[in-house]
Amino acid sequence: MFCTEDAVRIAGQRQPKVIFDFIEGASGREVAATRNQSRFDEITLQQRVMENVDRRNLSKTFLGQKYNLPFGIAPMGMCNLAWPDTDSALAQAATNYNIPICLSSAASSTIKEMRDWAGENAWFQLYVGGSMELSLELVERARTEGYKTLVLTVDVPQVSRRLRDLRNGFTMPFRLGPRLLWDFATHPRWSLTSIWHGAPSPKNFKLGKNGTHFDRNASRAGANWNFLEKLRASWTGNLVIKGVTSARDAIRIKQAGADAIYVSNHGGRQLDSAPAAIDALPKIRNAVGADYPLLFDSGVRNGEDIVKALAMGADFVMIGRPMLFAMGADGAKGLNSLIKIFAEDTSLTLAQTGLNDITAVSPDILSNNTSAVEQLQQPLLKTATS
Ligand SMILES: Cc1cc2nc3c(=O)[nH]c(=O)nc-3n(C[C@H](O)[C@H](O)[C@H](O)COP(=O)(O)O)c2cc1C
Incomplete structure (x- = not known):
């Protein structure tokens, strides 16, 4: 496995459809x-030559914590x-490489388990x-666990409607019919290990005081402006x-x-007509100013993408699907390989763009000046000349 695309191909063979x-x-x-x-793929980076890039630093601080x-x-x-x-493999990797891991509300492990495994990361x-009650209970549990x-x-x-899931009859818990059984039977490695470990379920919801179950299709619109105000008032830690993807929303969130x-x-996975997240990024960077912390994901598949996202205005980048494909391809071993590949690829991209520190990545290294990128580069040029 040498890249995300390899992981996708192998996971496609090993995981049930x-x-x-x-x-x-x-x-x-x-x-x-x-x-x-x-x-x-349309974003290009400007190669720079004859710089001293023998040693390169990839570590970055985000929201007060230093990551490798x-x-x-x-x-x-x-x-x-x-x-x-x-x-647990993701948590182990997060600890080994000193990177953050974000546990989902709908995770197949508990808030406590993840904190025990990955600590401060x-x-x-x-x-x-x-249920609003259960949501607030989850916040409380996160607070208690530190x-x-x-x-x-x-x-x-x-x-949203995800057609593959509808066509495949994907439900939680699984409703086993002949098609699903055939799918599992023809992917014995996944099926046997999964039977051995027990079928996963959204564990945090099962533990709710009232035994509430997670309803994947229930509205999650309770996360509104009003809720944000209350959450901000009660959660003293970092709130992200x-x-x-909207600059107007971004300004209001910053103000909140x-x-x-x-x-x-x-x-x-939500609005099919949404702009590419990477196109929204420079607009949001412009709207919130140079120093406001921005995290980014959606579509990152290699180290060059990571550097591009940083150049387009992100402070830190999150990786989604590739991590799960790496697990599907070769379990924890696959995950470790892919993280190493991402790190190496990011480091090599620094070298090619004439940089030796990830914190030095700026819009300056973008070579195709679309209007959004030009806007990003303008303040930079102004600061450089002032
Ligand atoms: C299988 C799967 C489950 C996801 N579940 C959640 C979730 O529970 N909460 C959440 O905020 N985002 C969830 N996401 C979205 C990811 O956090 C992230 O935004 C997305 O995967 C980024 O796109 P990419 O994987 O194409 O890079 C999920 C994504 C995938 C692929």
């Missing part, structure tokens, strides 16, 4: 998901479907779904708002006192 499609799939015709990646790499693991529900024990992502960073996801007012904005279109 219903699982692979759940991970790779997106909303509608999957235009947004495709565009997320194709827009990355400029990227972390995005929140994803039901990761243990990708391969048994994915959550664990963040918690909150969905305000179905989480410092809470990520509130706001781009799922309603779960995830799923923002959030510590960071997480620019993302959910990997194209």
